[in-house]
Amino acid sequence: MTSSRRKLVAGNWKMNGLTASMAELVEMCDANPSNCDVLVCPPFPLIGRFVGSAGNSHIEIGAQDCHTAESGAHTGDVSAALLKDVGASAVIVGHSERRADHGESSALIKAKAEAAHANGLTAIVCIGETEAQRDAGNAETLVTAQMRESLPSGATAANTVVAYEPVWAIGTGRTPTTEQIAAMHSALRAALVADLGDEGNGIRLLYGGSVKPNNAAEIFAIDDVDGGLIGGASLKAADFLGIVNAA
Ligand code: PGA
Numbered sequence: 001m002t003s004s005r006r007k008l009v010a011g012n013w014k015m016n017g018l019t020a021s022m023a024e025l026v027e028m029c030d031a032n033p034s035n036c037d038v039l040v041c042p043p044f045p046l047i048g049r050f051v052g053s054a055g056n057s058h059i060e061i062g063a064q065d066c067h068t069a070e071s072g073a074h075t076g077d078v079s080a081a082l083l084k085d086v087g088a089s090a091v092i093v094g095h096s097e098r099r100a101d102h103g104e105s106s107a108l109i110k111a112k113a114e115a116a117h118a119n120g121l122t123a124i125v126c127i128g129e130t131e132a133q134r135d136a137g138n139a140e141t142l143v144t145a146q147m148r149e150s151l152p153s154g155a156t157a158a159n160t161v162v163a164y165e166p167v168w169a170i171g172t173g174r175t176p177t178t179e180q181i182a183a184m185h186s187a188l189r190a191a192l193v194a195d196l197g198d199e200g201n202g203i204r205l206l207y208g209g210s211v212k213p214n215n216a217a218e219i220f221a222i223d224d225v226d227g228g229l230i231g232g233a234s235l236k237a238a239d240f241l242g243i244v245n246a247a
Contacts, residue, residue, distance in 0.1 A: 004201075004202070005157075005202060005204050005226045006036060006037055006204075006226075007035075007036035007037065007204075007220065007226055007227040007247040008036060008037040008038075008039065008161060008204055008206060008226060008227035008247075009036055009037070009038050009039075009227050009228055009230065009240075009243055009244045009247050010038075010039040010040075010041065010062065010090075010092075010124060010161075010163075010206065010227070010228070010229050010230065010234075011038075011039065011040045011041060011230050011231075011234025011235075011240055012041050012064060012092060012095070012208075012229055012230065012231050012234060013040070013041060013042045013043060013064075013234060013235060014043075014064070014097070014231060015043060016043075016235055017042055017043060017046060017235065019046070019049070021042070021046070021235070022046075022049060022050070022053060024235065024236060024237045024240075025040060025042075025050055025053055025054065025059075025237075026053060027237035027238075027241075028040065028057075028059060028237045028240060028241060029053060029054050029056070029057035029059055030057075031237070031241050032057045032058055032059070033058065033059075033241065033244045033245065034058050035244070035245065035247060036227060036244060036247040037058075037060070037227070038058060038059045038060070038244055039059070039060045039061070039062045039089070039090055040054070040059060040060075040061055040062070040234065040240075041061070041062040041063055041064050041090075041091075041092055042061070043064070044063065044064075044078055047061055047063060047083070047086050047087070047088055048086040048087065051086060051087030051088065052087075060089045060090065061087065061088055061089065062088050062089060062090035062091055062092065062121075062122075062124070063078070063083045063088050063090075063091040063092070064091070064092050064095065065078070065091065065092065065093065065095075065098060065112070066078055066079060066080040066083055066091045066093065066112055066115055066116055066121075067079050067080070067112070067115065068108070068111040068112050068114075068115045069115070070115075070118075079115070079119075080112075080115045080116045080118065080119040080121055081119050083116075083119070083121060084119040084120055084121055088121060089121065089122060090116075090121055090122035090123070090124055090161075091112075091116045091121050091122075091123060091124065092124045092126060092163075092229070093109050093112040093113050093116065093123055093124065093125055093126070093150075094106070094109035094112070094113075094125055094126045094127065094150050095126045095165075096126060096128055096165060096167045096170060097170075100167075106146055106149035106150040107149065109125065109150045110149065110150050110151065110152055110153075113125055113150070113151070113152035113155075113160070114152040114153065114154075116152075116159075117152055117154060117159050117160075122158075122159055122160065122161060123152060123155075123159065123160050123161070124161045124162075124163055124206070124229065125147070125150050125151060125152075125160065125161070125162050125163065126163045126165055126208070126229070127143050127146045127147045127150060127162065127163070127164060127165070128143060128146075128164055128165040128166045128167050128169075128170075128208075128209070129142055129143050129166055129167065129168075130167045130168060131166075131167065131168035134166065134168065139166075139180075139184065140183060140184055140187040143164065143184060143187075143188070144187050144188060144191045147162060147188055147191060147192075148191065148195065151195075155196065155199075155203065156199050156202075156203075157199055157201075157202025157203050157204070158202075160203055161203065161204045161205075161206060162188060162192075162203060162204070162205050162206070163205075163206040163207075163208050163229040164181075164184055164185065164188060164205060164206070164207055164208070165207075165208035165209045165229060166209050168209075169208075169209025169210050170208070170209045170210070170231065171210070171231060171232060172209075172210060173210050174209075174210060175209060175210045175211075175215060175219070176209075178218065178219075178222055181207055181219065181222050181225060182222050182223055182224070182225075185205050185207070185222065185223065185224035185225055186223065186224055188205055188224070189201075189205060189224045192205075204226035204227060205224055205225065205226050206225070206226060206227045206228050206229045207219055207222075207225050207227075207228055207229075208228055208229030208230065208231070210232075211228045211229075211230050211233060211243060212233050212239070212243070213233065213239055213242030213243055213246070216228065216242070216243040216246035216247070217246040220246055220247050227247055228243065228247070230243055
């Protein structure tokens with residue numbers, strides 16, 4: 001079944017980049033990789049420009065968060081409707097940094113993913129355990145439950161991607177073992193199929209957390225790993241393209 005899912009490599013720029021960073025995107029677009037789906041998610045103010053710049057390439061542009069509401073009195077927030085309007089095709093929801101920095105709950109993340117869907121955006125729903133939870137020995141049970149709480153109703157292979165990102169692997173240079181990633185992705189796949197039937201077989205499961213050009217091929221070869229969500233290594237075209245080429 002793995003072969004029926006096209007791999008996706010998504011870059012999450014987080015709160016990094018200035019207008020000058022457009023040069024990195026231009027380099028990525030010039031390379032125009034087509035071996036897998038490629039998405040770059042810059043900070044909000046750069047989305048419109050990035051969409052314009054990526055226009056003639058296969059690279060799509062996404063956002064890192066959205067609000068649950070269509071519009072209204074929510075100072076500083078951005079609606080999924082506006083993201084769609086400026087040309088984004090996807091939005092990351094529930095990244096562990098938002099869960100931690102902004103106290104976002106799985107229920108809120110589910111609502112954000114539903115807002116994304118209502119506006120025709122793909123929702124990339126992030127989940128993952130802390131180091132203490134991993135050490136306690138119940139990471140799979142916990143992360144599977146987190147996924148079930150965070151997944152939007154009406155999730156399909158076309159509108160939803162799940163990103164498993166162990167919190168302790170993000171930005172640390174540490175990654176789980178191949179066996180740990182395989183066990184988690186297999187547990188998540190089983191839950192998706194149990195809940196959604198064949199549609200659950202089509203939903204892509206990304207791995208994220210310290211993916212680099214030198215470990216990407218090994219990680220992407222694991223069963224049920226359908227690509228990656230890349231932070232630090234997505235900021236430089238050479239690194240990101242190295243990862244994309246490994247998919
Ligand atoms: P990292 O971040 O690749 O820098 O570890 C991944 C992420 O947070 O999406």
